[in-house]
Amino acid sequence: MVVLLKAFIIGGILCAVGQLLMDLTPFNVTPGHILVGYVTGGAVLSALGLYQPLITWGGLGATVPLSGFGHSLAQGAIEGAKNKGVLGALGGGLEATSIGVAAAVVFGLVVATFFRPKG
Amino acid sequence: MPEKKIGNQTLQFNSKPKLLSWSSIVGPMEGKGPLGKHFDLVLKDNLLEGDTSWEKTEQKMMQHSMEIALEKIKLQAGDLDFYLAGDLLNQIMNANFTARFLGISFLGLYGACSTLTEGLSLAGMLIDGGFAKQVGVSASSHYDTAERQLRYPTEMGVQRPMTAQWTVTGAGSYIVGKADSGIQLTHATIGKVKDMGVSNANDMGTAMAPAALDTIKAHLQDLGRSMSDYDIIITGDLGVLGTTVLKELFHKEGYPTDNISDCGLLIYGPDQDSHSGGSGCGCSSVVLNYLLGQMLNKKARRILLVGTGALLSPVTSWQGESIPCIAHGVVLEYYG
Amino acid sequence: MREKEEQEARERLSKRQGNIQPPTVFDENLKTRLEKEMLQDHQKAVMWEAEAVNGGKEKYKSLRQEIEKQQQQLQQIVINNYKKDTQKLAQKQTVVKNTIWAFFVGGLICTFGQAVALLFMNGGLLEKEAGSATTVILIFLGALLTGLGYYDEIGKVAGAGSIVPITGFANSIVSSALEFKTEGFIYGVGARLFTVAGPVIVYGLAVSLVIGLIYYFI
Numbered sequence: 112m113v114v115l116l117k118a119f120i121i122g123g124i125l126c127a128v129g130q131l132l133m134d135l136t137p138f139n140v141t142p143g144h145i146l147v148g149y150v151t152g153g154a155v156l157s158a159l160g161l162y163q164p165l166i167t168w169g170g171l172g173a174t175v176p177l178s179g180f181g182h183s184l185a186q187g188a189i190e191g192a193k194n195k196g197v198l199g200a201l202g203g204g205l206e207a208t209s210i211g212v213a214a215a216v217v218f219g220l221v222v223a224t225f226f227r228p229k230g
Numbered sequence: 231m232p233e234k235k236i237g238n239q240t241l242q243f244n245s246k247p248k249l250l251s252w253s254s255i256v257g258p259m260e261g262k263g264p265l266g267k268h269f270d271l272v273l274k275d276n277l278l279e280g281d282t283s284w285e286k287t288e289q290k291m292m293q294h295s296m297e298i299a300l301e302k303i304k305l306q307a308g309d310l311d312f313y314l315a316g317d318l319l320n321q322i323m324n325a326n327f328t329a330r331f332l333g334i335s336f337l338g339l340y341g342a343c344s345t346l347t348e349g350l351s352l353a354g355m356l357i358d359g360g361f362a363k364q365v366g367v368s369a370s371s372h373y374d375t376a377e378r379q380l381r382y383p384t385e386m387g388v389q390r391p392m393t394a395q396w397t398v399t400g401a402g403s404y405i406v407g408k409a410d411s412g413i414q415l416t417h418a419t420i421g422k423v424k425d426m427g428v429s430n431a432n433d434m435g436t437a438m439a440p441a442a443l444d445t446i447k448a449h450l451q452d453l454g455r456s457m458s459d460y461d462i463i464i465t466g467d468l469g470v471l472g473t474t475v476l477k478e479l480f481h482k483e484g485y486p487t488d489n490i491s492d493c494g495l496l497i498y499g500p501d502q503d504s505h506s507g508g509s510g511c512g513c514s515s516v517v518l519n520y521l522l523g524q525m526l527n528k529k530a531r532r533i534l535l536v537g538t539g540a541l542l543s544p545v546t547s548w549q550g551e552s553i554p555c556i557a558h559g560v561v562l563e564y565y566g
Numbered sequence: 567m568r569e570k571e572e573q574e575a576r577e578r579l580s581k582r583q584g585n586i587q588p589p590t591v592f593d594e595n596l597k598t599r600l601e602k603e604m605l606q607d608h609q610k611a612v613m614w615e616a617e618a619v620n621g622g623k624e625k626y627k628s629l630r631q632e633i634e635k636q637q638q639q640l641q642q643i644v645i646n647n648y649k650k651d652t653q654k655l656a657q658k659q660t661v662v663k664n665t666i667w668a669f670f671v672g673g674l675i676c677t678f679g680q681a682v683a684l685l686f687m688n689g690g691l692l693e694k695e696a697g698s699a700t701t702v703i704l705i706f707l708g709a710l711l712t713g714l715g716y717y718d719e720i721g722k723v724a725g726a727g728s729i730v731p732i733t734g735f736a737n738s739i740v741s742s743a744l745e746f747k748t749e750g751f752i753y754g755v756g757a758r759l760f761t762v763a764g765p766v767i768v769y770g771l772a773v774s775l776v777i778g779l780i781y782y783f784i
Contacts, residue, residue, distance in 0.1 A: 150773075
């Protein structure tokens with residue numbers, strides 16, 4: 112149960128930060144900005160070694176938000192660079208996140224084919 | 231001096247063209263609103279049966295509203311000398327398709343939410359100038375077609391800010407012509423484009439208020455009238471925030487604001503979660519139907535309808551440009 | 567003749583500069599007069615520039631640009647004043663309420679993810695595999711709820727709470743693809759799938775590549 116509570120807290124905090132970014136910044140922050148910001152921000156934090164502790168503590172609470180996607184990208188690239196050099200750095204990110212990207216594209220296509228927007 | 235122009239921006243129609251007929255079609259949400267029973271037709275869904283796109287539905291709404299307006303006074307499309315229409319879609323495609331169906335001389339209009347008053351002003355000019363006997367005017371908007379063109383896809387889980395207005399799903403049509411009695415079109419005031427640097431597509435009320443201020447002031451000045459000469463001065467559509475801003479601007483200059491109202495405030499109830507009220511070409515087009523009904527019931531004798539348009543393009547919006555705005559006013563009187 | 571007119575235009579230009587100093591609150595009449603004057607001078611400068619031969623264009627161009635700068639400055643003052651007047655009228659965003667909802671819904675989605683992952687692990691999957699499988703499930707649910715028309719209702723209340731989790735990524739992909747199905751499967755669905763996914767992948771990959779390279783060279 113503690114695992115679930117921890118996931119709730121860390122996930123909630125990450126989302127609340129996103130909400131504050133949208134509501135309190137003077138710019139017009141769109142969902143696109145938030146998603147891109149979280150992925151790149153997560154990747155940078157991950158590279159600095161600051162994101163892994165969040166995952167160790169909060170489990171899926173830190174990987175379900177898009178910053179977790181950024182973390183996977185960064186770790187993939189780092190792994191790739193260690194094992195295969197420059198080519199690994201190039202391909203490692205996508206390799207580590209390939210399942211998620213493929214799932215998003217395929218499910219997107221399927222849903223768009225079979226459903227109709229309600230408006 | 232031109233004979234029919236008074237002051238800087240106001241036109242006087244000496245032959246007093248009349249509104250011969252009108253009609254309105256709205257979507258389900260507008261039908262549930264406080265004015266629901268004043269509209270000719272309320273759709274059950276935002277998509278008409280058998281249509282594959284919202285654009286098709288919006289086009290049919292415009293076309294059907296014109297057909298109803300014609301049928302009410304037993305006219306045919308061919309009896310109209312001109313058709314003036316516009317909407318919010320890129321290249322005003324709904325108006326173009328409707329004009330194709332009607333098969334009469336057509337002038338396409340784009341003035342965003344000011345399209346209706348732009349059309350009525352031009353109709354007045356055509357008739358008063360002796361160029362036409364009867365002119366049809368239509369304007370329409372549709373929440374889903376506007377939203378996906380100007381903002382986000384409708385299924386995207388975004389939070390609309392409190393300043394955002396809800397685009398009305400609705401179409402209104404009017405037939406202006408010569409008659410002995412009826413509601414008459416006496417004046418029109420053609421506005422100037424005003425831009426106060428607002429670039430937020432979710433805050434069009436604040437963007438449009440200065441345009442409305444400018445047009446109303448010019449109108450009163452040109453005719454030497456005051457606010458109290460009108461039973462109601464109704465803007466379409468500044469929404470909740472825009473109306474507050476407009477009143478504030480008038481207060482600053484020492485005008486009374488008691489009889490200022492807004493179409494965007496009337497169309498939805500407070501429980502309908504529209505945030506800052508209604509907007510879109512369709513809003514003033516259908517609310518005017520209700521206002522004309524009120525006039526026939528002698529609840530108001532002289533009104534000034536000021537259509538306010540946020541001339542918003544998705545292209546320049548993404549490029550960070552501000553929103554130029556315009557407002558045109560028309561005076562309607564009924565002494566029957 | 568032209569020289570004299572130009573001289574006058576330049577004099578007006580420098581005289582106007584004194585009037586256009588923030589943060590003046592403008593007298594409406596003065597503003598109208600200045601705007602009219604600038605329009606007239608600008609028109610002249612454009613004409614002179616057009617008529618001038620090769621070498622002569624420069625000085626008119628600079629005059630035109632000076633006037634344009636003044637027009638912008640004046641406009642900016644008007645805009646700033648308007649902004650100051652109207653800002654306080656805007657209804658405040660309900661930040662506290664929004665943040666609490668975002669926390670709650672976002673937390674709930676993550677808890678659900680954690681629960682699914684625990685089930686997978688009980689079923690014998692390794693932690694990493696369980697995480698991947700959960701991601702797939704969440705993306706599927708996000709896409710499905712979007713197709714059924716519920717996700718935008720959740721988003722209305724939850725804000726970032728339903729944007730930040732991976733389900734929000736799925737929602738943004740599906741919503742634009744779904745909405746543009748009317749434009750066909752190639753340029754409608756196929757292209758629009760990447761309206762939001764595109765930027766996310768582009769910048770995510772770019773940053774991860776830089777990170778990988780830094781690791782390689784250090």
